[in-house]
Amino acid sequence: MPETASSPEDHTSYSPGIVSVLPFLYIAWADGLLTSTQIAEINTRVAAQSWLSPDERERLRGWLDPDHPPDATTYYRWVRQIKASAHDLPSAAQKSLAELGADMARLAGVDGPIDEAKRALAEIEAALGVVGREAVRELVGERPPVADVAGAVVPAEVAGLRASLDGRLAPLRDRIRTLLSDPAFRYPGTETPTEEMREIVLGWTRRLADHGVGAVALPEYAGGHDDHEGFIATLETIAYHDLSLTIKFGVQFGLFAGAIRALGSDAQKRTYLADAGSLALPGCFAMTERGHGSNVRDLQTTATYDAATQEFVVNTPTENDHKEWIGNAAAHARMATVFAQLVIGEQSHGVHAFLVAIRDGGGEPIPGVRIGDSGHKLGLNGVDNGRIWFDHLRIPRENLLTRFAQVSADGTYASPIPSS
Ligand SMILES: Cc1cc2nc3c(=O)[nH]c(=O)nc-3n(C[C@H](O)[C@H](O)[C@H](O)COP(=O)(O)OP(=O)(O)OC[C@H]3O[C@@H](n4cnc5c(N)ncnc54)[C@H](O)[C@@H]3O)c2cc1C
Numbered sequence: 001m002p003e004t005a006s007s008p009e010d011h012t013s014y015s016p017g018i019v020s021v022l023p024f025l026y027i028a029w030a031d032g033l034l035t036s037t038q039i040a041e042i043n044t045r046v047a048a049q050s051w052l053s054p055d056e057r058e059r060l061r062g063w064l065d066p067d068h069p070p071d072a073t074t075y076y077r078w079v080r081q082i083k084a085s086a087h088d089l090p091s092a093a094q095k096s097l098a099e100l101g102a103d104m105a106r107l108a109g110v111d112g113p114i115d116e117a118k119r120a121l122a123e124i125e126a127a128l129g130v131v132g133r134e135a136v137r138e139l140v141g142e143r144p145p146v147a148d149v150a151g152a153v154v155p156a157e158v159a160g161l162r163a164s165l166d167g168r169l170a171p172l173r174d175r176i177r178t179l180l181s182d183p184a185f186r187y188p189g190t191e192t193p194t195e196e197m198r199e200i201v202l203g204w205t206r207r208l209a210d211h212g213v214g215a216v217a218l219p220e221y222a223g224g225h226d227d228h229e230g231f232i233a234t235l236e237t238i239a240y241h242d243l244s245l246t247i248k249f250g251v252q253f254g255l256f257a258g259a260i261r262a263l264g265s266d267a268q269k270r271t272y273l274a275d276a277g278s279l280a281l282p283g284c285f286a287m288t289e290r291g292h293g294s295n296v297r298d299l300q301t302t303a304t305y306d307a308a309t310q311e312f313v314v315n316t317p318t319e320n321d322h323k324e325w326i327g328n329a330a331a332h333a334r335m336a337t338v339f340a341q342l343v344i345g346e347q348s349h350g351v352h353a354f355l356v357a358i359r360d361g362g363g364e365p366i367p368g369v370r371i372g373d374s375g376h377k378l379g380l381n382g383v384d385n386g387r388i389w390f391d392h393l394r395i396p397r398e399n400l401l402t403r404f405a406q407v408s409a410d411g412t413y414a415s416p417i418p419s420s
Helices: 016-029 036-047 054-063 072-088 097-107 115-128 132-140 146-152 156-180 194-210 228-239 243-263 266-278
Strands: 283-286 302-306 311-315 323-326 335-344 347-357 369-373 386-390 393-396
Touching: 016 036, 016 054, 016 072, 016 097, 016 115, 016 132, 036 054, 036 115, 072 097, 072 132, 072 156, 097 115, 097 132, 156 194, 156 228, 194 243, 194 266, 228 243, 243 266, 243 283, 243 335, 243 347, 283 323, 311 335, 311 347, 323 335, 335 386, 347 393
Parallel strands: 283 335, 302 335
Antiparallel strands: 302 311, 311 393, 323 386, 335 347, 369 386
8 A cells, every 4th residue: 555644664765676666656656647557557567577575566566556546745755766866877867767767776775686677677668658768857857846856855854844844734735746746847948938938837727726726725615625824835835846836826726716715705606616726717816907006995997887787887997097917817817806996876885896707718808808918027927917908898796796795786785894
């Protein structure tokens, strides 16, 4: 069976036989590289290797069960050990999985000839039909993400300090680190064009969402467990990898989903949060305007209630009152939480938040919405910041986020918060 995070095995070193198979364990569980059938194929072949001891075969059998993936601590430990060994092996990035495994075993002090093992590992690699050298190069040949560098530091006092800083959230942080150590998260070249960088960071965000990480702070019915501290720890851990990803992730799950969670009614939360938390509904948080950043109270965008149709009319009064710097707006968001002055009749009730669809299913701005691109920035170019103008866009009455304010069909305003 795979180890658990608290297993005493965490503190023992692997036997050379196990070490020789580590590159295969890595590729077996690296996200999306192998199918369950291929993992089972490795398992069958490893079980037949007489140069491995019965104990080693039994242990490997547990780690290569397609129905029981290893826990994050174990997987991350393999990754760390491979990287640490590669550091001491010349030309590690040019090796096949079999060559790397055999060399690692030699480094770990294997007794006797290793040719049989090397030949057997090469056969397994050939049977898989995967590009082993490419996988090895991606794992050990690129500049590692900062999270991996932190993981590779071994002195006991560093491990202790890390455990102390990680605290009760250590398993979550380890899980994020493991996800980020996948080859899919390797950095593109520094000259990557802005458009491409935005798509890469969107893909990274999607991968994290696919593993349920985006919904951490959301209610159970939306895929989470109301863990706000966990969400902050997630952002912090991602920040060691890439700040564009941190911001993209924060805008989607913290600002967009977070606004619905904090300001929406129970029904609104049940309607939107699962899709916001899984990224099925990409969104943005449209508060700032060109003329009003810190001074939110005086935002100029209006949402005027029309009792005849039971709609709000969202409008940008002048060209310079557009929403500015909005993350996710330039390319990816389909919906925005828009902060606007709520007007009923002649009276303004102050700034309220509204759910506003800004793009159709094909990614085009919907009629009544104009979207601009903030363009290339000094940094954070994986985030598509943009500008939004509204031209008398009509949205249903139900799209006012109603936890703290309601407007009845006839236009009667109610709020538990007193306003002067
Ligand atoms: C990369 C990027 C991404 C962003 N993403 C989003 C987003 O997704 N959604 C969104 O709604 N907004 C977003 N913003 C906007 C951001 O929230 C605003 O820039 C921020 O609120 C500051 O507003 P401002 O730029 O208008 O600066 P201002 O409010 O004009 O402030 C300018 C300066 O004046 C100072 N100042 C302001 N008021 C006072 C005061 N009363 N007393 C003393 N000093 C004061 C400020 O500290 C600052 O130094 C983003 C901005 C950037 C740069």
